[in-house]
Structure formats: C-alpha cells, structure tokens
Amino acid sequence: MAKALITSALPYINGVKHLGNLAGSLLPADIHARFRRQIGDEVLFICATDEHGTPAELGAAEAGLAIREYCCRQHVLQANIYRRLNLSFDHFGRSSSRQNHALTQHFFRRLEENGFIEERVLHQFYSHEDGRFLPDRYVVGTCPHCGSQRARGDQCEDCARTLDPTDLIDPRSAISGSTDLEIRPSRHLFLKQTALVEELERWIATRTGWLSLVTSIARKWLDEGLQDRCITRDLDWGIPVPKPGYEGKVFYVWFDAPIAYIAATQEWAELNPETRDWRRWWQAEDVEYLQFLGKDNVPFHAVSFPCTLLGSREPWKTVDIIKGVNWLTFEGGKFSTSERRGVFLDEALDLLPADYWRWWLASNAPEGSDTDFTFDRFVQDVNNDLSDTFGNLVNRTLAFVTSRFQGVVPGTGAPSEAERQLEQDLAQHLDALRRHHATGSLRKAAEDVRAIWRLANGYFAAQAPWASFRTDPDRCRVTVRTAVNLVGVCATVAWPFIPSTAETVLASLGLPQGIPAWPAADSLRLVKAGSTIQTPPLLFRKLTQDWAEEQRNRFGRRTSAPWRAGPPS
Numbered sequence: 001m002a003k004a005l006i007t008s009a010l011p012y013i014n015g016v017k018h019l020g021n022l023a024g025s026l027l028p029a030d031i032h033a034r035f036r037r038q039i040g041d042e043v044l045f046i047c048a049t050d051e052h053g054t055p056a057e058l059g060a061a062e063a064g065l066a067i068r069e070y071c072c073r074q075h076v077l078q079a080n081i082y083r084r085l086n087l088s089f090d091h092f093g094r095s096s097s098r099q100n101h102a103l104t105q106h107f108f109r110r111l112e113e114n115g116f117i118e119e120r121v122l123h124q125f126y127s128h129e130d131g132r133f134l135p136d137r138y139v140v141g142t143c144p145h146c147g148s149q150r151a152r153g154d155q156c157e158d159c160a161r162t163l164d165p166t167d168l169i170d171p172r173s174a175i176s177g178s179t180d181l182e183i184r185p186s187r188h189l190f191l192k193q194t195a196l197v198e199e200l201e202r203w204i205a206t207r208t209g210w211l212s213l214v215t216s217i218a219r220k221w222l223d224e225g226l227q228d229r230c231i232t233r234d235l236d237w238g239i240p241v242p243k244p245g246y247e248g249k250v251f252y253v254w255f256d257a258p259i260a261y262i263a264a265t266q267e268w269a270e271l272n273p274e275t276r277d278w279r280r281w282w283q284a285e286d287v288e289y290l291q292f293l294g295k296d297n298v299p300f301h302a303v304s305f306p307c308t309l310l311g312s313r314e315p316w317k318t319v320d321i322i323k324g325v326n327w328l329t330f331e332g333g334k335f336s337t338s339e340r341r342g343v344f345l346d347e348a349l350d351l352l353p354a355d356y357w358r359w360w361l362a363s364n365a366p367e368g369s370d371t372d373f374t375f376d377r378f379v380q381d382v383n384n385d386l387s388d389t390f391g392n393l394v395n396r397t398l399a400f401v402t403s404r405f406q407g408v409v410p411g412t413g414a415p416s417e418a419e420r421q422l423e424q425d426l427a428q429h430l431d432a433l434r435r436h437h438a439t440g441s442l443r444k445a446a447e448d449v450r451a452i453w454r455l456a457n458g459y460f461a462a463q464a465p466w467a468s469f470r471t472d473p474d475r476c477r478v479t480v481r482t483a484v485n486l487v488g489v490c491a492t493v494a495w496p497f498i499p500s501t502a503e504t505v506l507a508s509l510g511l512p513q514g515i516p517a518w519p520a521a522d523s524l525r526l527v528k529a530g531s532t533i534q535t536p537p538l539l540f541r542k543l544t545q546d547w548a549e550e551q552r553n554r555f556g557r558r559t560s561a562p563w564r565a566g567p568p569s
C-alpha cells in the first residue's frame with residue numbers, strides 16, 4: 001500500500017479565511033487526500049493554524065484578548081469551519097504547540113551545530129509612534145524594483161520580489177502610517193542558505209513532476225542568487241531563541257511554520273501513541289510527500305524549508321510534489337483579509353452548504369492562470385453541473401425506480417450492446433479521471449467527473465426506460481438496474497469533490513458507509529437486483545440571477561474592515 005503524506009499550507013490565525021484560501025490550498029489538498037484514500041493508499045493529511053507573528057499580536061490587541069486566549073479561540077473557530085467544509089484532516093494542529101516549540105528549537109540547534117547559523121547586527125525600523133520595532137511586513141513603501149507603491153518590507157505585492165524593509169523608498173509604519181521611524185541596531189541570527197545552494201540545486205534536480213509554476217518560482221529564487229535568511233525577530237509572541245544573548249527574541253514565523261507540519265504530526269501521534277508513529281511519515285523512505293499551497297508560499301516550501309531540513313543533517317522526509325496554484329480573485333479584484341474583501345468561509349457556509357462551494361472552486365481551480373470568482377459564473381456553473389446534471393440524474397433515475405418498481409431494483413433482463421458500450425466509455429473516463437487526480441489536475445478531474453455524469457444522463461435518455469416499460473419490460477429492467485448502479489459510480493467519483501451529497505446518494509442506494517472505494521470492474525453490479533433504494537430529497541436547489549445580484553451587492557461593495565491594523569497576514 002502506497003503511503004501519501006499530504007499537507008495544506010497553514011492558514012494564518014487572524015480571522016476566518018476566505019474562498020481564495022480554500023481554493024488555493026485547503027480544498028485541493030482535501031480532494032487529493034480523499035482520492036488517495038479511495039484508491040486504497042494509506043494517507044496522512046495534516047494541517048494546523050499558523051499562529052506566530054505580528055498580525056496575531058495585533059489581532060489579539062484589537063480583540064482585547066491576551067494573545068494565547070485569542071489564538072485559542074481563533075483556532076477553534078477555524079477548526080469548526082473546516083469541519084463544516086468537510087475537510088478531512090487526520091489532524092488539525094497548532095504552530096504554537098509544545099511540540100513545535102521543541103522541534104523548532106531542535107532544528108535551530110542542529111543548524112547551529114552544523115555551521116549554518118550566523119550572527120549579524122541588523123538595522124531595523126523602530127517606530128516611535130507605535131513604540132515597537134516594526135517587523136518587515138509592517139513597513140510599507142515604494143518598491144525599488146518596479147515602483148509599486150504598495151510594497152511591503154518583506155515582499156513586493158506586485159512584482160513578488162523579496163525585499164528588506166530598508167530597500168523601500170519612502171518607508172512608513174503599516175500600523176499607524178507614521179513616518180517617524182528610526183533605524184536601530186539589533187542582533188539577529190541568519191540561516192546560511194548560501195552555504196546550502198549546491199545541495200539545494202542537487203535536491204531540486206532529483207524532484208520530478210513539479211509544475212512549471214512551482215519550478216519557475218523556485219528557479220527565480222535560485223537564479224537571482226539565494227540570500228541568507230534572517231530567522232529571528234524582536235517580538236514577544238513566538239518560539240524563544242534558545243541562545244544566550246537572545247532573550248526576548250523569537251524565531252521568525254516562516255522558520256517555525258513549516259516545521260509545524262512535522263510538529264502537528266507529533267501532536268496527532270501523541271493522541272494515540274499505541275498505534276501512531278510520526279516517524280513512519282517523516283523519517284521513512286516509502287512515503288510520497290505532497291504539499292498544497294498558493295503561489296506566494298512556493299519559495300518557502302521549495303527553498304527555505306528544504307534548507308532547514310537538509311541543513312539539519314538528519315534523515316527528514318523532504319517534499320516530493322509541491323502543488324502550487326495561482327490566485328483566485330473576487331469579482332475582478334483581490335481577495336483581502338485585511339480589507340475584508342471577498343466571501344469569507346463562515347459567510348459562504350451560511351449562504352449555501354459546503355458542496356456548492358467545493359464544486360465551484362475545484363472545477364474552476366486557479367491552476368494554469370488566475371481565476372475570477374463571480375457570483376454570475378457561480379450560479380451558472382452550480383445550476384448546470386450540480387442541479388441540472390448530477391442532481392437531475394439522481395432524481396430522475398431513483399424516482400423512476402420508486403414510481404415504477406416500488407423502489408426495488410429489478411432483476412431480469414440481460415445486458416446488451418448498449419451496456420457493453422457504456423462500460424467501455426465509463427472505463428475510459430475513469431482512466432482519465434484517475435490520471436488527472438494523480439497529477440493533481442483538479443479542473444481536468446472535475447471535467448472528467450462531469451463527463452461521467454453526462455454519460456449517465458445520456459444513457460438513461462437514450463434507453464428511455466419510460467417507453468420500454470410497456471414495449472420491452474426486460475430492456476426496461478436492465479436499463480434501470482444499470483442506471484441505478486451508474487448513479488452509484490457517479491456519486492463515488494463525486495465523493496472527493498462533494499462528499500456530503502455523494503454520501504447521501506450512496507446511502508440512498510444502500511451502499512456501505514465510509515470511504516467509497518474507487519470503481520472497479522464490477523462497479524455497475526454493486527447494487528444488486530432485489531435491493532431497495534430510497535429517493536433522496538432534492539440534492540441541490542437552483543440559484544437565480546436575482547440571488548447572484550443580491551450577493552454581488554452584499555459582498556462586492558463591502559469596504560468596511562473589522563480589523564484594519566496592517567497589511568494582510
């Protein structure tokens with residue numbers, strides 16, 4: 001049995017995430033995890049909240065809570081939303097955990113012992129008005145490379161180049177807007193990534209199957225000359241630096257966050273130490289490790305985190321496949337947590353059940369390029385795919401069995417050429433679907449699922465059982481028996497995408513609960529003649545253009561920001 005370790009980029013702690021975060025990392029990871037479980041692989045799907053750094057501190061201050069209490073509450077809030085979205089994490093941990101403290105300090109010590117840590121004095125912005133050192137992203141100004149006026153001290157939003165705050169032209173505090181900044185010296189520790197470049201190049205050369213988006217971002221970092229990375233910060237909240245003279249400093253959030261993938265696995269193992277061993281996943285040869293994330297996270301996963309792991313000189317599992325995606329945009333603009341622009345996940349779930357969102361975001365995944373979410377497209381696609389294609393198939397088929405056969409799957413009648421052709425076509429679609437899942441092409445996989453739904457509808461329409469019911473009862477019985485099983489296959493392939501609806505349908509066919517196994521050769525014979533089926537209630541309600549208009553007015557025009565301190569996390 002193959003072993004797949006799957007991680008989703010860690011959602012930042014400050015507030016509920018938006019549809020972009022779901023589309024960029026959480027959902028593709030979940031769909032892949034579900035697919036791998038369906039084909040019988042052993043899967044460990046890990047995620048956690050990313051809790052350190054200044055945005056969390058500012059969020060806590062804004063909420064009038066102690067930072068620990070704030071993170072605790074926000075973690076529970078996010079965990080509940082992900083449960084409602086049916087994200088099937090094996091564990092949803094926290095980067096502030098005891099395990100991550102210990103492990104991050106462990107990595108630091110190993111890196112230091114191996115000569116990959118260097119002490120330097122940094123000159124950092126101190127804001128008099130804010131009474132604190134300003135972390136990189138809390139200094140904003142003009143980008144020296146592209147002239148963008150919304151560059152942050154760590155990265156330019158427009159040209160994506162990484163920056164140092166002192167590179168910025170006309171710097172100001174992102175917290176108060178103050179330009180009363182003073183540069184003060186402070187001692188910091190650097191991870192000597194430059195000493196690991198050759199090793200990193202060799203490591204990247206051994207990775208196969210990376211997307212061009214990911215490879216090009218990683219190459220850009222290497223070709224522009226990899227820099228040593230400052231891994232400490234002048235903050236209170238975070239993982240303390242275990243080194244004399246560094247009291248009052250903590251590790252940079254991007255140093256400890258990826259380590260939390262491992263630490264969250266340790267949390268998972270500690271919940272049931274008799275049966276779970278985190279080393280089987282992180283220090284094993286037979287694991288395939290896949291990471292899912294948005295494109296801004298690629299450098300940290302393709303370069304920085306591998307440097308930490310390689311530099312430790314310990315046998316850690318490094319990533320095999322990085323599935324990075326482009327941006328989901330919202331009605332022609334950016335999603336933004338800080339500006340409260342877009343649809344947030346709690347609001348989405350209050351509007352419609354998870355499966356509507358899951359389906360649209362997966363079938364329109366921002367893979368080849370950015371994708372714009374609009375309520376018009378959402379309504380159109382959801383109606384076409386979910387209501388008119390899948391919902392209609394399930395309803396017309398099962399209602400027919402109920403009305404003509406009292407809900408009992410009919411037994412007589414031999415398959416004919418139509419069924420043989422159907423099996424052949426189905427097998428081809430299933431092959432394509434499995435291939436697209438395996439390469440993580442979500443849009444194409446959704447297209448294959450849609451094609452299977454259409455195939456089923458086409459079969460039912462062409463065989464017209466309502467006509468053969470009188471003219472050729474045996475033909476009608478074969479058609480109905482086959483169509484009921486086709487509904488089962490349609491729900492099975494839909495399961496990674498729309499698990500809740502798929503499970504409702506499978507239950508109404510009397511098929512076993514739990515993970516529906518990948519369709520095998522007997523997939524059109526699983527629901528046996530003589531078994532009783534139920535017609536499920538309406539699976540998807542149809543959305544109207546008025547509804548789209550209403551939502552566009554509600555979300556598109558919103559500008560108020562409940563949390564305005566600083567740029568997006």
Ligand SMILES: Nc1ncnc2c1ncn2[C@@H]1O[C@H](COP(=O)(O)OP(=O)(O)OP(=O)(O)O)[C@@H](O)[C@H]1O
Pocket residue numbers: 009010011012013017020021022023024025292293294295296297325326327328329335336337338366568569
């Ligand atoms: N609009 C988007 N489209 C696709 N992926 C996104 C989008 N916004 C964020 N992501 C991804 O979501 C994951 C979690 O991100 P995180 O919680 O750090 O939020 P973020 O990137 O700070 O978003 P925001 O700035 O809107 O708060 C990351 O992998 C990130 O790349």
Ligand SMILES: [Zn+2]
Pocket residue numbers: 143144145146147148151156157158159160161
């Ligand atoms: Zn720029």
